[in-house]
Amino acid sequence: MQQQDRGDADHHDGTADAAPGGYGDRRRPGELAFALTMVAGSAVLVWNAYGISGFSSMSSAGAVPLALTAVMALSALVIALQTLRRRRVATETLVRDILPPMVIVLGLGLLAFGLLLEPLGFVPTAALFLVGAIRILARCRWRVALSVGLGSLLVIWLVFRLVFTVLLPPGLLPEAELIGALRALMGGA
Amino acid sequence: METLLAFLTIFTQPELLLLVGLGTFAGVYVGAIPGLSVTMAVSILISFTFSWPVYPAIALMIGIYMGGVYGGSRTAILLNIPGAPSAIATAMDGYPMAQRGEAGEAIGITTVMSFLGGFVGIAVLALAAPYVSDFALTFQPRDYMLLAVLGILLVGSLSSGSLIKGIFAGALGLVIGCVGMDPLTFDERFTFGVPLLQSGISFIAVMIGMFGVSEALLQLHHLQAPVVRQKIDRIVPHWSSLRRHLPLSLQSSTIGVLIGALPGTGGDIAALMAYDHAKRVTRNPSRSFGTGAIEGLVAPESANNAAVGGAFIPMMTLGIPGDAVTAIMIGALYIHGLNPGPMLMVDQPGMFWFIVGALVMANVFILIFGLTGIRIFTKIVEIPRAFLIPLILLLSIVGAYAVNNAVTDVYWMLGFGLLGYFMRHYGYPLGPVILGVILSRLLDDNWRRAIISERGDLGAFFGGLFSSPLSTVLLLVIVAIFVSQTPLPRLLAARLHRHRAA
Numbered sequence: 011m012q013q014q015d016r017g018d019a020d021h022h023d024g025t026a027d028a029a030p031g032g033y034g035d036r037r038r039p040g041e042l043a044f045a046l047t048m049v050a051g052s053a054v055l056v057w058n059a060y061g062i063s064g065f066s067s068m069s070s071a072g073a074v075p076l077a078l079t080a081v082m083a084l085s086a087l088v089i090a091l092q093t094l095r096r097r098r099v100a101t102e103t104l105v106r107d108i109l110p111p112m113v114i115v116l117g118l119g120l121l122a123f124g125l126l127l128e129p130l131g132f133v134p135t136a137a138l139f140l141v142g143a144i145r146i147l148a149r150c151r152w153r154v155a156l157s158v159g160l161g162s163l164l165v166i167w168l169v170f171r172l173v174f175t176v177l178l179p180p181g182l183l184p185e186a187e188l189i190g191a192l193r194a195l196m197g198g199a
Numbered sequence: 200m201e202t203l204l205a206f207l208t209i210f211t212q213p214e215l216l217l218l219v220g221l222g223t224f225a226g227v228y229v230g231a232i233p234g235l236s237v238t239m240a241v242s243i244l245i246s247f248t249f250s251w252p253v254y255p256a257i258a259l260m261i262g263i264y265m266g267g268v269y270g271g272s273r274t275a276i277l278l279n280i281p282g283a284p285s286a287i288a289t290a291m292d293g294y295p296m297a298q299r300g301e302a303g304e305a306i307g308i309t310t311v312m313s314f315l316g317g318f319v320g321i322a323v324l325a326l327a328a329p330y331v332s333d334f335a336l337t338f339q340p341r342d343y344m345l346l347a348v349l350g351i352l353l354v355g356s357l358s359s360g361s362l363i364k365g366i367f368a369g370a371l372g373l374v375i376g377c378v379g380m381d382p383l384t385f386d387e388r389f390t391f392g393v394p395l396l397q398s399g400i401s402f403i404a405v406m407i408g409m410f411g412v413s414e415a416l417l418q419l420h421h422l423q424a425p426v427v428r429q430k431i432d433r434i435v436p437h438w439s440s441l442r443r444h445l446p447l448s449l450q451s452s453t454i455g456v457l458i459g460a461l462p463g464t465g466g467d468i469a470a471l472m473a474y475d476h477a478k479r480v481t482r483n484p485s486r487s488f489g490t491g492a493i494e495g496l497v498a499p500e501s502a503n504n505a506a507v508g509g510a511f512i513p514m515m516t517l518g519i520p521g522d523a524v525t526a527i528m529i530g531a532l533y534i535h536g537l538n539p540g541p542m543l544m545v546d547q548p549g550m551f552w553f554i555v556g557a558l559v560m561a562n563v564f565i566l567i568f569g570l571t572g573i574r575i576f577t578k579i580v581e582i583p584r585a586f587l588i589p590l591i592l593l594l595s596i597v598g599a600y601a602v603n604n605a606v607t608d609v610y611w612m613l614g615f616g617l618l619g620y621f622m623r624h625y626g627y628p629l630g631p632v633i634l635g636v637i638l639s640r641l642l643d644d645n646w647r648r649a650i651i652s653e654r655g656d657l658g659a660f661f662g663g664l665f666s667s668p669l670s671t672v673l674l675l676v677i678v679a680i681f682v683s684q685t686p687l688p689r690l691l692a693a694r695l696h697r698h699r700a701a
Contacts, residue, residue, distance in 0.1 A: 032626020034361075041625045048367070055374060055389065062381075062388055068650045068657060071386035074643045078373045085367040092363070108624055112419045116592070117617065120412070123596055124609040132597075140589050147422060148585035158586055166593065174247040176601040 037096040039104040045090040052083035112147070119143060131181015136163050205552035208254070209560050215258045219557055222262020223564035228579055229263065230270020230283060235591065237267025237283050238523050239414055242406035245531045246598040253535040253550075258557050260531050264524060265561035268466060268507055269313045269569065272500055273576075276305045283524075285466030285503035288474040292488065292495030299491055303573075307436035308493055309500045310569030312448050316501030317562040319452035320459065320508020324515075325555050327460070328544065332516040335541035340648035341663060343517070345673035347638040347645070350462040350519050352680050355631040362684040364627045372635020373642060375400055382640075383647070395607060402530055402636045404599045404611035409629050410523070411595035412616025415588050417623060422584055435570055440493070447477060447494060448501040455502030459509025465522030466503035466510070473502030504565075508558065515539055515551060518641060523630035526637045533637075534602075 032038060056079040062072030105111070119139055126135045141159035145152065170176045171189070180186070209215050229240040240263050248256035271283030276293030289309065296305040338346075351373075355365015378389045379399030390396040451473035458469035477488075477498035484492040510521035518540035520526035532539050537550060544551055599612035619629055653659040664670045682688065 031624050038625060040621075044621050044625055058389055058391065062386055068655050069647045071381035071384045071388060073650075074646055075374065075377045075388055078370050078377065082367060082370040082374060085363050085370065088363050089367060107420075108621075110419065112422070113416050113620070116416065116419065116588075117613070120592060120596070120613050120616075124606055124613065127596075127600070127606055127609065136593055136596075140593060143589035143592070144586060147419075147588060148583065150585075159589075162586075162590055163593075166590075166597070170247060170597055170601075174601075175250055176247060176597060177604055178597065178600065 033099060035096060036099045037093050038099055038108060039102050040108050042090070042093050045086065045093045048086040049083065049090050052079060052086045055079040056083050115146065116143065127181075128179045129181065131183050131185075132178035133163070133167060133183045133185075134181060136166075201549065202552050205549035206556045208549075208553050209258065209556040215254060215557075216560065218255050218258040219262040219560045220564050222259040222264075223266035223561045224262075224568050226263040226266020226268075227270040227273075227565070227568050228266075228576070230267040231273035231576065232579065232582065232587070235587070236410065236414060237264060237271065238410045238527060239591070240267060241524060241527045241531070242403070242410050243594050243598040245527065245534060246403050246407070246601045248531075249534060249602050253537065254553065256531070256535055257554060260528065261554065261557040262561045262564065264528060265317065265504075265507060265558065265565060266568070267524075268503060269310070269317075269565045272309050272313070272503075273306060276309065276496075277302055283466070285470050285506070286499075287467060288470040288499035289496060289503075291474065292490070292492050295489070295491035296493075296496070301491065303434045304436060305493075305496055307434040307570065308440065308444070309496055310434075310566060311436055311441055312444070312497050312500045313504040313569070314562055314566040315445075315448050316452040316455055316504035317507060317558075317565065319449065319501075320456045320505035320511075321555060321558045321562065322508070323456045323460075323505075324508040324511050324558070328512050328516050328551065331512055332541045332544040335516050336545075338517075338541075339663075339667065339670065340645035340652070341660070342667070342669055342673060343645040344642055344649060345664075345670060345677065346462055346513075346517060346519050347642045349673060349677055349680075350513075350521075351631050351634050351638065352677060353462070353464055354522060354634050355628060361626060362680070365631050368622070368627050368629065369631035369635045372632035372637075373639045374635075375405060375632070376402070376636045376639020377643065400611055401599075401602060401608050403534075403602050404608040405615050405636055406527055406530065406633060407595045407599050408612040408615030408617075409619035409632060410527075411591060411598070412612060413619030413623055413629075415591040415595070416616065416620045418584055418588055422588075434573055444493065444497045447481065447497050450480070451476065451498040451501040452505035455505030456509035458502070459506030459521055460512045462513040462517065462519040462521065465525065466506040467522065469506040469509070470499035470503040473498040504562075511554070511558070515543060515554070516541055518543075520634055520637060523633050526630070526633045529637050 032041070056076070059072055059075040059079040062075060063070035064072065065076075067073070102108070119142065123135055123139050126138075137160060140163055141155050144150065144159050145155035148155070150158075171178065171185075172192070178185075209219060226237060226240065229235045230237050241260055244260060244263060248259060268283055268285055271281055271286035272289045272293065275281040275286040275290035276297050279290050279294040281287045281290050293305050293309070296302065351369035352362070352365065355362060355369050374389065376399075378396055380386070380390075380397050381388055387397060454473045454476055455466070455469040458464050458472060459466065474495060477494045481488075481492075481494045484494045486492045488495050506521070510525045513519045513521060514525050514529055518529065518538070520529050529539050537543060537547070595612060595616075596609055599608045600606065602608065619632075622629060622632075649663075650657075650660055653663060664674050
């Protein structure tokens with residue numbers, strides 16, 4: 011697809027899965043490093059696939075993985091060579107256009123979410139994450155962040171815990187007692 | 200009689216009807232809110248409906264899917280941001296109409312045409328699928344293998360324009376699908392000695408990461424984008440306008456359903472082809488194309504909704520998805536213990552007719568929700584991204600965790616989210632990855648069946664490819680896709696041109 015048809019003239023970042031980003035003829039900051047990482051990763055996978063059953067037979071467990079990883083490695087190599095030949099986009103920088111601090115902060119926030127999910131439980135972890143993320147992203151007052159964050163968490167918890175019956179780590183929250191009380195309240199009404 | 204009963208299930212059970220309605224409503228809004236997409240919504244939702252009985256879960260997801268395909272057109276018209284790949288063509292004339300203050304008319308005509316196109320697609324699905332399914336029973340394992348390769352190649356080459364990146368993405372998806380114990384020999388594949396990897400990587404974690412997390416992270420680049428205030432007045436289109444565009448709508452629907460029915464091609468290609476068709480056949484457009492011609496809306500919108508019915512044909516009869524969204528729908532069917540493919544129609548014909556019924560109902564809801572509730576709509580689409588992004592990420596985490604109750608899946612989701620984030624930045628299409636993950640097992644199983652039936656003789660396998668017309672055609676199409684991406688066709692054309700000139 012032509013660049014001008016994508017509707018994101020400023021950042022060629024593939025916003026929405028409607029269109030992948032990138033430029034047709036130039037390389038973005040970090041693109042070569044990414045392409046080379048893919049080559050290295052594919053090479054490791056080829057080696058691993060060879061280790062499954064080698065070239066023992068065409069119908070062995072390792073035949074399809076070996077063929078697929080070979081395709082991966084070969085295409086990654088071609089992409090890396092193509093990327094190498096392209097001129098870099100002069101107007102973009104890695105920090106501003108590809109990996110701004112906000113993305114790193116939120117990525118770390120997600121990692122922390124994963125780490126705290128089981129020890130703290132879903133509700134306290136989600137509350138910390140939501141309020142913190144809204145405060146940072148919207149640059150709003152604590153009062154707004156707290157009310158929007160906790161309000162939406164309450165709705166999400168009620169919908170997913172009660173309607174979708176999704177099991178979430180209770181952690182610090184006495185969830186079973188709370189649900190029991192809620193059910194009793196609704197049953198009694 | 201049983202067929203009729205299965206078809207009517209959705210209409211006779213208020214709970215299911217409500218779920219389709221709810222799904223469609225949510226789909227329309229998810230599709231219409233910038234930063235949310237139908238692929239994201241369906242992939243997150245799969246995990247939440249995991250524990251449900253199959254009928255309610257499918258009813259909800261079909262609603263979201265149909266609503267989302269339609270809803271994507273709204274952001275295309277109002278903001279020039281296609282909410283779904285299938286709405287790219289809609290933006291070309293829809294946005295200029297909105298700029299002229301005709302957003303209401305554009306949305307109205309889009310809604311009715313989506314409804315019409317949707318019905319054409321569903322009708323063709325209902326009529327053709329049983330025959331395709333019968334035909335598919337005669338397919339050899341090698342044909343399935345070729346179809347899987349063809350599907351991934353088509354999605355890869357058509358969505359990004361860079362075939363090689365599409366091939367890489369498709370192969371990556373297929374490799375992800377191989378991780379874990381081999382189901383036939385119990386050999387470990389890509390486990391690196393880690394016991395946790397023996398049961399494979401949850402494809403839901405991959406989907407949510409690629410379509411939920413990566414998209415939410417990308418939206419951080421657009422935090423400062425101003426919230427656009429919508430001004431929409433009359434939305435119900437004039438009868439005369441509908442009557443005038445009916446022939447074009449039916450032609451475009453036919454294109455849509457045919458393109459949608461090809462494995463690997465979905466609503467996006469159908470919409471672009473229909474738009475091109477409208478440009479060629481419309482002698483006196485309301486305005487010139489690209490500046491707000493109603494014909495430029497009628498064609499792609501009829502086609503992309505007709506393509507939904509079309510895309511369900513290979514999905515239900517062959518188990519091969521048309522695009523990323525249908526790949527996720529196949530994932531949803533797998534999760535609920537259904538096995539899309541020719542045997543589905545033999546083993547559970549009731550399920551097929553239930554899905555047809557749900558599609559019909561979702562289509563009716565599109566018309567209802569599309570033409571009403573504009574006031575709520577304008578409020579909902581104005582929600583700032585700074586509030587939306589943390590919520591999407593939270594839902595993604597809950598979704599990834601919910602399927603296996605494992606934090607590991609949250610880490611997988613995060614990892615694939617980051618990978619998807621960089622892939623999007625650098626122009627690697629994500630559709631083939633998901634298609635690859637879904638089709639990995641089908642490809643592997645059928646390759647092994649095919650090669651075992653030839654007693655491991657590669658020569659006999661290739662000989663077999665030319666002994667059946669279907670295999671030969673599929674192979675030739677695959678070769679043609681490869682050749683079309685090399686300089687060869689251009690060189691040949693130039694040579695022919697020189698020859699003619701001489």
